[in-house]
Amino acid sequence: xxxxxxxxxxxxxxxxxxxxxxxxxxxxxxxxxxxxxxxxxxxxxxxxxxxxxxxxxxxxxxxxxxxxxxxxxxxxxxxxxxxxxxxxxxxxxxxxxxxxxxxxxxxxxxxxxxxxxxxxxxxxxxxxxxxxxxxxxxxxxxxxxxxxxxxxx
Ligand code: ZN
Numbered sequence: 001x002x003x004x005x006x007x008x009x010x011x012x013x014x015x016x017x018x019x020x021x022x023x024x025x026x027x028x029x030x031x032x033x034x035x036x037x038x039x040x041x042x043x044x045x046x047x048x049x050x051x052x053x054x055x056x057x058x059x060x061x062x063x064x065x066x067x068x069x070x071x072x073x074x075x076x077x078x079x080x081x082x083x084x085x086x087x088x089x090x091x092x093x094x095x096x097x098x099x100x101x102x103x104x105x106x107x108x109x110x111x112x113x114x115x116x117x118x119x120x121x122x123x124x125x126x127x128x129x130x131x132x133x134x135x136x137x138x139x140x141x142x143x144x145x146x147x148x149x150x151x152x153x
Contacts, residue, residue, distance in 0.1 A: 043065060
């Protein structure tokens with residue numbers, strides 16, 4: 001990735017960290033979970049509305065934490081609307097591989113979502129930050145499985 005592009009992605013993360021999107025409760029959510037990353041103190045309450053076809057209709061979050069955790073949650077809520085739970089699981093697998101330096105398989109994934117995930121994958125140089133970047137996604141998996149709480153520990 002060239003430096004201009006990297007700067008652009010860093011701006012994206014800063015912007016989402018400062019001005020999180022979909023930052024509110026979702027009264028009609030049919031799944032929710034509380035995610036906690038004790039290493040950093042990040043906490044995310046995630047709300048998801050999934051329809052009978054397993055398509056994510058709406059997703060929102062509240063919480064507090066470092067810029068990476070908030071930006072990751074904010075970007076996740078933007079990329080998941082209209083996706084199936086299975087697509088969300090594949091995006092999470094991609095994020096996890098990208099953040100841990102594994103070669104990640106992006107075949108069939110939404111390109112815009114992949115670009116955003118690649119923006120976050122700079123955390124692989126800071127292993128302690130990987131849990132910040134993946135917390136929202138762990139919380140999503142817990143919510144979809146109807147686990148009410150998840151911790152990265
Ligand atoms: Zn954090």
